[in-house]
Amino acid sequence: MLDLIELRRDLHRHPELGFTEFRTASKVVGLLRQFGYEVIYGQDAMEPSSVRGLPEKEVLEAAYERALRDGADPAIAAHMKGGYTAVVGTLRGVQEGPTVAFRFDMDALPITESTETRHVPQAEGFRSLYEGHMHACAHDGHTTIGLGLAERLSDRQFAGTVKLIFQPAEEGVRGAYAMVNKGMLDDVDTLFCQHLGCDVPLGEIHGSSAGFLASTKLEARFRGVASHAGSSPEKGNNALLGAATALLNIQSLPRFSTGETRINVGVLEGGTAANIIPETARMIIETRSVDEQTNEELERRVRNIIAHSAGMHELEHEVRVIGGAIPIVCSPELAEMTAEEAQHIEGFVNQKAMGQTSSLGSEDASYMIRRVQELGGKGTYMIIGCDLPAPHHHPEFDIQEEVLPRSVELLERLARRTLR
Structure with a gap:
């Protein structure tokens, strides 16, 4: 069974910027295969002509070589060369049914992480090993939750298909567009996207969010x-x-x-x-x-x-x-469902279907949600509360790791309810 804390800390030590997530993405591919998922990645999961903001060739090559030195599977990483680091895992249940998808972002930020002793990653020894790069927006937690969900659903005891979408380059709102244009969302009936923190306290869950620009x-x-x-x-x-x-x-x-x-x-x-x-x-x-x-x-x-x-x-x-990015309009049915399921999970003490979060930021999951809705499906963007010692994109940003298992449980409940 996955140790979520250990996995999150490993990802935190090895932050990779958008389209250079070679180590992270190869780890995702390996674990999804281990859990029995059909996996596509690289250019099979992204439309090359639609990729926005790809780093310079020298940056990509340096990040690729570093990933290999730090344990990336060479056979897997080779298919991601050039910055094609998207991963999609698909698992079919024991019976036919709809398709539910979950989206997780993987990239880090160009920020130098704090060395203050009050900063938990510094104190506990999992501060970034890559100077100038840092997971300062909880994407290490998001990827961990996605892999935890993959393991929990590997029993296939559901009716339909689960699709786990691991997206590169959310920062700068760059990575989703190419995945949408590749058709990765075209068979999805229900899409759940989520983010930790965002000024929502630990124990609170918002089934939808507003204010993305x-x-x-x-x-x-x-x-x-x-x-x-x-x-x-x-x-x-x-x-x-x-x-x-x-x-x-x-x-x-x-x-x-x-x-x-x-x-x-x-x-x-x-x-x-x-x-x-x-x-x-x-x-x-x-x-x-x-x-x-x-x-x-x-x-x-x-x-x-x-x-x-x-x-x-x-x-x-x-x-x-x-x-x-475009604005996000959440499907109210999914927001209500999220609030209902959160009531059954220890640690979620305040559930709101329609959260008051107004980030005034932007999110390229918006393209994925819009695509699913255009084709007759439903989508939402949830906020999972987490007390933060510093704001997002700050050198002392960190998450409370106790939120990880309850987040996995929430997403599992949503998947099984949607596919029962």
Whole structure:
């Protein structure tokens, strides 16, 4: 039987960023096979042309080699080269019936984990081994819960099919889109997605959540002409100046009366030396809104600013989408079912079908839920409460590990109720 605490701590020690989850995903494949699941992964589980925000080739290769050094199964990992780290496990029950799916994200964040003695992973010896990378959003817990669920359902005593979806690159809302476009959700009747924490206390469960924003993540690149900044500045075209012009105007876009919006330029880089007119520059931008239409209008305006800023400084430019999400509308039947099943589990003392959580973040599970609903199915995004010593995406983030077994039990009950 899986030791959930040991598994979670192993994953926590080896955090891998989006599309580089070679060690994590190979472990998932191995355990799913051990439990009797049919497993597809790599490009069989993702549409390559739909992958958004794939890291540079050198980053992927370095992460792949590190994963092999740290125990990734070479035969499995080989089929994930290039960043294709999605995994889907399918198990058919003893009788025919519907298909229920559960989605779990696997990736970590580019954060240096705390070394403070009050930080439990530091004190207990399972702090990240990869400096600059950290599980600071509970995805190590999510993956652990998914594998615990896989083991619990391996008896096949249900009517229908269980599909366990292990998604790469949730951070930056990048990984789900390619899995949806590959058809991984097209046979699903019921989809449960879940997250630990999110300002919900330990012992409380929300069967649905609200407040996730539509979002687009963009990368803009500018190309000009290098020249000596002292002797011939007029012969250069300053790519960094064009990008800076775009930044100031993007951040100055007005807010909307129709709903909340967010705009941020999170990265601006370019140039090589103080005495050289910068030939290239790069920006990472995000737009967010409570509805898709407003977000699309924000994106249109951002693209317009980039194009005109490039034109002002006689630069070439290109813009590409590197991530995205849409709002989540949960199916109320599943929210009610979740609250009902949680009542039977020791440790869940407060059950809410429709939670008041309003994260104002974004989640690309939204594409999966929308796809299932478009095809006549149902989907929800649950919040499983967990007291946190620090906020999500913080160097001292951690989870209370006692939430893991009760979360597995909850998902098992949901699966068996849906498939009885």
